Amino acid sequence: MAFSWAGGTRGTGTRTTHGGAGDGTGWYPVARSSDVGTSPLPVGAGGQPFVVVRLAPGAEVTAVGARCPHRLVPLTTATVVDGRLQCGYHGWQFNAEGRCTLIPALGPDGAPPPRADLAVPWAVEERDGWVWLAPERTTVARPPRAGGSHPAPDPEQVPELPEPAGPVLGNLDPALEHAWHPVALAAELRDGGYVQVRLLGRNWTVHRRGGALDADPPAWGVTERLGLIWLAPDEPRDRPLPVPEADDPRCTAAWLPPARTAAPAGPLVDALVDVAHVPFVHASAAGQDGEVPDQPVTREPGGFCSRQERAVADGVLQVTYVHRAPFQLLLRLTPPDGAGTTVVTVLQPEDADSTRVYTCLFLRGVDGQPVPAAVLAAEVAAEQAALAEDLRLVAGTASTGLPLLLRDELHVRSDRLGVALRRALADFAAECAALDRATDLEHRASA
Ligand code: FES
Structure with a gap:
């Protein structure tokens, strides 16, 4: 006993x-x-x-x-x-x-x-x-007997984990109506064709006719940018992610096949800006030192940026994260030899528990040389494997979204990017809610 x-x-x-x-x-x-x-x-x-x-x-x-x-x-x-x-x-x-x-x-x-x-x-x-x-203090020193003539124990059902006290940004949050969302690879939509997509819990059909894009039901806008089709259900308040690599002739771009996870988008972005989980989730980093170096963060309009330097064998690796609300992220790695890898990830919040993931790699060779095909294929395979581990991770957390009230979770020194993400999304949600309130007042005044 x-x-x-x-x-x-x-x-x-x-x-x-x-x-x-x-x-x-x-x-x-x-x-x-x-x-x-x-x-x-x-x-x-x-x-x-x-x-x-x-x-x-x-x-x-x-x-x-x-x-x-x-x-x-x-x-x-x-x-x-x-x-x-x-x-x-x-x-x-x-x-x-x-x-x-x-x-x-x-x-x-x-x-x-x-x-x-x-x-x-x-x-x-x-x-x-x-x-x-x-569970609480009791004056009964020991539990009852079981077995023999005693009543059989009858365990209660396992209760649900309680929701956080503050707001949680899930995939169906009304604020997300006010953003451009990726809904397809541009290559998935030929001229004269259409794609059926899922966004914010609704079905949309996006057509490309005579080079122009439109959506059914009508949306505030549909456009093509960065090799993707984007749809804004209502007047957008987000800002586009700056991706200079997309216009850099020294960079070779490679799309990963779109992926999907049974989880909301917010926790996935949180995992993608988080390095503390890497030794515990990614097989390629198992056993690595888990200490996270200082991560300076600068708030920028619509998101944040973090520029870090990490010592490597032959010098300093420059690491840059750029985020734009709600779900646009860039990670740029610039090693001492001047080559570079940039990973752009943007998310499509399909349903409360479903997110489609678009990832593009931009690779630059040393001295602007083209990246050999074998290197490109190896980088794509490695990125795909790492992404699959992150998708499994967030699907296993049973999360309904990203908590926006900082005190609902516990943030430590190594969570500065996660805190910046929550602040950026809280600001975005507040701006969209204010826009909705103003629109509502206008409608009432004119009714
Ligand atoms: S240690 Fe980070 S969620 Fe448990």
Whole structure:
């Protein structure tokens, strides 16, 4: 039998009645002991979601809140590493008391802030082959007996993870009506033809007739830019992403096949500007040092820019991120030899849980030389593999969108680009909401 007092609850859920043997005692049966191993198991106790796990084979059961406080991802995808529970996104580690003991992005001297700790129940105990949780302080010292003439434990259903308190930018947010969105590769739409696309939860048919583009149902505009067809449902307030490489004759462009993820666009952009997750998500970087260097960020109209320098074997690698709301991103890598790789990613928010992804690589050879076909093919393959890992990651987070209220998540020093992204999207959403209010007032005044 294993027993541990966690020393108090940091959870905030409310207790509800349940049909288990623990009624009235404050104890809730959550799982059979034999079902709890070294993979986190989601359970519910008193209406609160937890995961239960053994931090070593045969060890006593640990119970912690079901969601990582950093990016609110479910800890069901966490793994046990060196007797700690390690979140699968950025590798934060938690001990049996829920204390965050390691944030790899902060480096060996980085101290996790207190808010990084997980909520824990008041107590957890194994008795008669069952795991019991007391989510709140209870005066009943031990859980009820089970088996024999005692009532059979009846675990409650695992509750949904609660939504963040503040606004969340999902794929159907009204603000997104006021932006240009990519809806197809230009090559997918020949003259005299049409494509049927999904955008913001609706079907659109885009025609190209005599060189002109139009949409059915009518849209504010349809245009072609950067090798893509773009559609703005309503008066757009976004700004185009500057891509000088598109007009640079020294650059060779290569499109990846459009991809799709079962997740909203905001969390995917968040992953694409985030380097802290790389050693934990991307196989090619497994085992790399997770410390994230300083990332200066400059706010720009419609988004932000970050220019960084990283020491490499033969000099300095220049790294530049440029973002424009809502979902346009450029990453430029300029190594010391003057060659360069630029990755442009733009997203089409199709439905609440579906996003289409367009990625174009621009490669420049040393001294402006053309990039050999074999190098181009290898770069495209590597980018495709990395993108597939990010798409799997965000699809597994069960997110409904990107939280815009900063205090709903926990941001640390290495999250400066993620914070800039949330601010840019919050500004964009506020500007669009103000436009909608003004339009509404105009309509009422003229009615
Ligand atoms: S470590 Fe859990 S979401 Fe970042």
